[in-house]
Amino acid sequence: MSIMCAAKTSLTARERFDLYLRSNHKRRTVERFAIMDRVLRAPGHVSAEELCKLMKDDGYPVSAATVYSTLELLVDCGLLVRQRFNDKASLYEKASSGTTSAHHHLICTCCGKIKEVRDPALTDLIASRHFAGFTQSYYSLNIYGICGSCSRRRRKKGKDKE
Amino acid sequence: MSIMCAAKTSLTARERFDLYLRSNHKRRTVERFAIMDRVLRAPGHVSAEELCKLMKDDGYPVSAATVYSTLELLVDCGLLVRQRFNDKASLYEKASSGTTSAHHHLICTCCGKIKEVRDPALTDLIASRHFAGFTQSYYSLNIYGICGSCSRRRRKKGKDKE
């Protein structure tokens, strides 16, 4: 969406967000940095609504509108990735970088559970790919199927009747 | 969601859907087959709403509820894949098979355009991966970034003022 040419290296998240906001002539408000802090501190992936709740629990309530708009900025500046795994709300997770390693997702189409898996060979191959005229910023590999507990449950049911 | 153990080989789409409906004790209605026909005939990916319109244009109007429920069946039986690329409506596309080859998606975060690309090496590697206790049914690899026209437009703007 906007300008973000800063080297990805050796900048703290805060510095990066700060630079991004300056470069794009957007205001550096208390709310934006508070939301950035909180979402980067959360493990795994968080929905906008959960993040609202987390902020309120911390005694720092912010409106949904602000959370959504800030999440968009964080995605745009490359600190977060927005994932839409299923019908439910979007989930936001830290973008992979030096400190947070790339991973893929196994999504159970039966119970909706999402598991992160790492596979360096796959990660490397995807990263090495370049497509003509397209400037890649991030990717997501989502593998859908049936998780262990669901397939056990299904097998059991199958014995009863089928 | 349901039982679909039929060999993926040498069955027409219609046969496969028919078998799926029978096996799962679901009714084989005219609407369901008409929707199946239409969506498989559409190139690329279609949204539920577009599909409704296509059906109406064909002189075969069906309600949104029926379209959504049939699309779900078609996904469940493996003929379609549901993709959620961005904020907008879900898109449905033919699942890869002998006749329709696997592909990945380049998604422009600026204009939203979606391009299909093929990369056999990548496809093979992903297909060869197995994760413990997880029965893979399909996957989607989405690569986000800036497409050619958007980066040209952006460069141009940058020259004017920046």
Next chain:
DNA sequence: CTTAGTGCAAAACCTTTGCAGGTTG
């Protein structure tokens, strides 16, 4: 001091659901 950002609530949007009537098995 100008203008973007915030909070609130309402709107917009996609998708699901409840109900009455029609069709399938």
Next chain:
DNA sequence: CAACCTGCAAAGGTTTTGCACTAAG
């Protein structure tokens, strides 16, 4: 002929938007 499916409209849940107020530059 019982149960399921369809169509319609209304409800549901997520995200965006309009407006008055506040705060950043």
